[in-house]
Amino acid sequence: MADRVAIVGAGWAGLACAVELADAGCQVEVFEAARTLGGRARAVEIDGLRLDNGAHLLVGAYTETLRLMQKVDVGETALKRIPLHLEYPGHVRIVAPQLPAPLHLVWALLAARGLSLKEKFAAVRFMRALKKCRYRLPRDITAKQLIANQPPRVRRFLWEPLCLAALNTPVAQASAQVFLNVLRDTLAAGRAASDLLLPASDLAALFPEPAARFVAARGGKVHRSRRIRSLDELTDFEHRVVAVAPQHLAALVPDIAAGLDFTWQPIATCYLRYPENCRLPFPMVGSAQGCAQWLFDRGALCGQDGLVAAVVSGAGSWQALGHARLARAIHAEIARLVPGLPPPVWTRVIEEKRATFCCTPGLARPGPAASIPGVWLAGDYVASDYPATLEGAVRSGVDAARRIIRSET
8 A cells, every 4th residue: 555645636536536545544645725625616705605616516426426425424415315307497397206217217308398299209219319329429529419400499408408517518519429428327327316416515515624534534634725836846755646627737747738638618606695585496497598507596405595506607608798797697587587586685706717628529638647657637627438527526536546556556
């Protein structure tokens, strides 16, 4: 077993790696440049409230994330588990029943409100065709090309929002193969895999902080506000894991950074504070028109009554509005769903300009091993079946840890 392992970056990938290594008996030290843990999925404080820098949704298929949450003593009570439920008030409602797979999905599509029988059968035939080809394409294309023959309303209220939510890349640019990987592991897997897991706490409490406590309890260390500017600072460690965002790789592994050909996609989360009695029709609803794609009722989820979080994924015209105008536009969207809604008491927009890489067809992503012996990469951008998601980051961290453990046995 490795005597000492250094991990640079305390995001979800770095902490997943640290937990797996600490559990195997490794001596782990994590170095994080910021005071807060979680990287691009972290807690922030606004107006005395513990919020998140972005509203994240987990699903039942996030098996590694759920496994590590349990390992660090975070039970599923930290998440509200809801069977697949896509709600666009006044337009479309798709709800999966408690039936075995694949009956739950077939029933959800055939019983969907707001879609014609022809549209429902088109969606079912599409899923059957994907199953027949085992969710593999002979060559990667865009998601827009993949769903081109689906009816317009099925595209608008099912495939396009699912693709944008998963890949954070507009369908005209998004990788169809990566989207199919997501569909394979969620809609086409066991019934529970498609469940929505809505955080009932802030993201720090969901995994990063419990992970740090887990590591410390096993003799490891998590250094906050400790920036590592070069791997030369860590020559005392047998293994070094670089678990920073891709845009920060240049100083640590310049050859990897030079080989990346990434462009970036933003995510904005707009928080709107209303009187405490204001509620959305459902804890998570889709916005059928406007800037936001999904609205989360923080009162129903976290007990923060009157607070709504609106997610705006991927590049678009919203970027030209500025934060104040964007918040006003989103308020107008919410007001169409909640009659008599007063103006918000306050609003705040958190924009991550480089939230994820643009997940395009055939995008080359680096593997987990760097060219320097004993140096490993971990992050949602590392080559895998998944796009830049929490589960992708966690799986990458676990993979790096297991490679280190195998190298020492």
